[in-house]
Amino acid sequence: MTRSRLLDALVRLPPWLWLSAFFLVPFAITLKISLSEAATAMPPYLPVLDWKGGLEGWSTFLEALHFQNYETLAGDALYRDAALSSLAFAGTATAILAGVGTALAYAMARAPSRWQPLLVALVVVPFWTSFLIRVYAWIAILKPEGLLNAALLRLGLIPAPLEILNTQGAVLIGLVYAYLPFMVLPLYAVMSRLDPTLREAAADLGAGPTRVFWTVTLPLSAAGLRAGALLCFIPMCGEFIIPDLLGGSDTLMLGRVLWSEFFSNRDWPLASAVAVVLLVLVVGPIVLFRGDARKAGAEAAR
Amino acid sequence: MADREGPLLRIEAAAKRFGAHAAVDGVSLDLAAGEFFCLLGPSGCGKSTLLRLVAGFESLDAGRILLEGEDLASLPPHRRPVNMMFQSYALFPHLSVAGNLAYGLKGLGLSRTEIAGRIEKLLGLVRLDGLGGRRPDTLSGGQRQRVALARALAREPKVLLLDEPLGALDRSLREETQGELRALQRRLGAAFVVVTHDPAEAMALADRIGVMEAGRLVQCGSAAALYERPASRYVAGLLGDVNLIPGCLGAVSDGLASVETALGPFRGRAPEVDLGEGAAVLLAVRPERIAPATAGEGLSATLVETTFLGERVRRSLRLPDGTLLRTSTPAGAAATGWPEPGGSLHLRWPPDAATILPA
Incomplete structure (x- = not known):
């Protein structure tokens, strides 16, 4: 191996180490726990690998793993509903974000250039x-005696306080608010670099x-929109806070299910199974989609 | 109301400032239907800004722009019956060649088959048949240039504005494309306004050239008129090599005037504006108008250097007072009368070959 290729490999090493240490290994541990059984012990699951048992320790360890938790997830409608509801919340919020974010990013990109850093x-x-x-802060704004209702009542627009907090609407408002920058910034980055000619x-x-906006600006900003949608959709699926x-208590999302399995039920294996399902549910289609997009791009280049 | 008698496009005292900089400073210009007009000047002289004012991308600070007698001021760019070919071509990268050409045709109330037919015709017009399905980034520079031209022609504009249309092409392709552009304009009969910084290109293309300097239109006329009768030292130097001899304006008669110089009296074409006797002037003589004379007449000079340039031979001569003159003769012409370098000779030129310019 020549010097430069060695150097090249060295430069590539840190990201791989980083990904392995902080993504691959934790995921492997989670996957393992999801195949275990809950136990009143420390750690609260079985089996635990017996390092001193040698090959025999490994074989008893592997034999003890099972898919019981996934069967539970598949059999219980609660988990399926939570998954579907998570996807619905994240999908709806992403659609709203796409609209709001595009408008905001476009306004920013068209603002006088000396204002743009401030924006x-x-x-x-x-x-x-x-x-x-x-x-x-949003609780303070949305609650029945909160800022929003007070303002609307004062303006005489509504006769009685609206019930917003602890509804699905409040979750959507919160999601859209919290993730707006993740949509706006990639869109702005693309739109501000579009050739004005x-x-x-x-x-x-x-x-x-x-027509200029729909036929030129928007199609040429598609990459930013795609990036923003992924940056919002993926974490929103697992959103807990x-x-x-x-x-409110009856909002069903995978993040909450996961949390209560971990901390209320102390059922780490089932919680891990939920985490693995969430990952497969969200990342799987994206990996497939990206492969598709790359193929389409390669075809277009030809 | 549309005025069929007047010019197709009339620009009246147009002015545009960017901050403290006057980009276009009181330009007036009439353009006839079917005319090929060229705005010539160095970068930053305001020629592109003038084009953008006509297209509607910039708004006038003063003056008017009339198309067929109708003031364009109230029309946004997308309602003006003019089209522009951009220097960068500005092809839509997400659309195919056909999609680019179709863009301007949508909204004209044409049926799908009519649009397809127009696209076929446009592709044929710029010799890009069969390339309708390609993306702009898969085309060569010359092909992209032709797509941009076809796209600008799609709506059959009365005036086509072309901002440095050949600027991005390499030299040999540019010369070939000049001829095509010229032929295309003749065939379509539309008025073309080309902006260029290249005098040779302006002369090759245009019926009429407008020379711009620092936001002003300094002289307007055919290539021959500008070359033979420049109104200023700037125009004279822009269109080709010129010898300038400083002097003092004498009496004017019959369009000719005498000039008193350090080398003696000369005669030349009188300036258009009356400068008054005694004014400081320059006598401008094109190198190819200077010829050897028989001994005893004309100006005595010493040949310094002969340079063979292929189609022409350039000679450098020193006059008695030390000034250098350049001459240019066709390479094939007989070398009679020209000595070897170091030799002396006499020079002459016809009085109407010299133009008197304000100093």
């Missing part, structure tokens, strides 16, 4: 406050501002 800063600034505190060319060819604080 980007304003989008990012909320991150400097604790996420938990920002979600609590393309818009001029479209206008020159008879397209009014609306927002449905827990804003959604």
Whole structure:
């Protein structure tokens, strides 16, 4: 191996080590726990690998693993409903974010260039406050005697306080609020780099501002929209804090199910199984989709 | 109301400032239907801004732009019956060639088959038959240039604006494309306004050239008129090599004037504007108009250097007062009258070959 190739390999090593240590190994542990059995012990599951038992220790360990937890998940409607409801919440919120984020990012990209750094800063600034505190703030806004209802009552727009907190609507509001920057920033990055002469060319060819947006700006921003949608959709599927604080007790999302299995029931194996299912549910289609997109891209290039 | 008698496009005292910089400064210009007009000038002289004012991408600070007698001021770009070919081509990267051409045709109330027919015709017009399905990024530079041209022609504009249309092509392709562009304009009969910084390109393309300098239109005319009768030292130098001899303006008669120089009196074409006797002037003589003379007449000079340039021979000559003159003669012409370098000779040129310019 030549020097430069050795150097090349060294440069590539850290990301691989990072991914292995903080993603692959934890996932393997989670996968293992999901195949175990809950126990009143420390750690609260069985079997535990007997390192001193040698080959025999391994074989008894492997024989003790089973798919019982996954069978439980498949058999119980609660988990299926939680999964579907998570996907529905995340999907709806992503759709709303796509609309709101596109409008916001477009307005930012078209603003005078000396204003743009300030606008980007304003989008990012909320991150400097604790996420938990920002979600609590929404409770203060949405509760029956909260800011929103007080304002609407004062304006005479509604006769009685609206019931928003502890509804699905509140969860959607929370999700859209919390994930908006993840949608806006990739969209803005793409839109601010679009060649403005393309818009001029479209206008020159008879397209009014609306048609220019739908036929030129938006299609050319698709990459940003895709990135933003993935950045929002994936974590929203497993979101726990927002449905827990804003959604009330009957909001069903995988994140909450996972949490209660871990901390209320202390059923680590079942919770791990939920985590694995969540990962497969969310990441699986994306990996497939990306492979598809790459194939399509390669075909188009040809 | 549309005024059929007047010019197709009329620009009246157009002005546009960017901050403190006057990009276009009181430009007036009339364009006839079917005319090939060229705006010539260095970068930053305001020629592209003038084009963008006509297209509607910039708004006038003062003046008017009329198309067939109708003021364009109230029309946004997408309602103006002019089209522009952009210097960067600005092809839509997410659409095929046919999609790019169809973009301007949608919204004209054409049926799908009519649009397909128009696209076929446009592709044939710019010799890109069969390439309708390709993406712009899979085309060569010359092909992209032709797609941009066809797209700008799709809506059959009355005036086509072309911003450095050949600027991104390499030299040999540019010369070939000049001829095609010229032929295309003749065939379509539309008025073309080309912006270029290349004098040779302007002369090859245009019926009429407008020379711009620092936001102003300094002279307008055919290539021959600008070359033979420049109104200023700037225009004279822009369109080709020129010898300038400083002097003092004398009496004017019959369009000719005398100029008193350090080398003696000369005659030349009088300037268009009356400068008044005694004004400081320059006598401008094109190198190819200077010829050897028989001894005793004309200007005595010493040949310094002969340079063979293929189709032309350039000679550098020193005059008695030390100034250098350049001459240019066709390479095939007889070398009679020209000495070897170091030799002396006499030079002459016809009085109407010299133009008197304000100094």
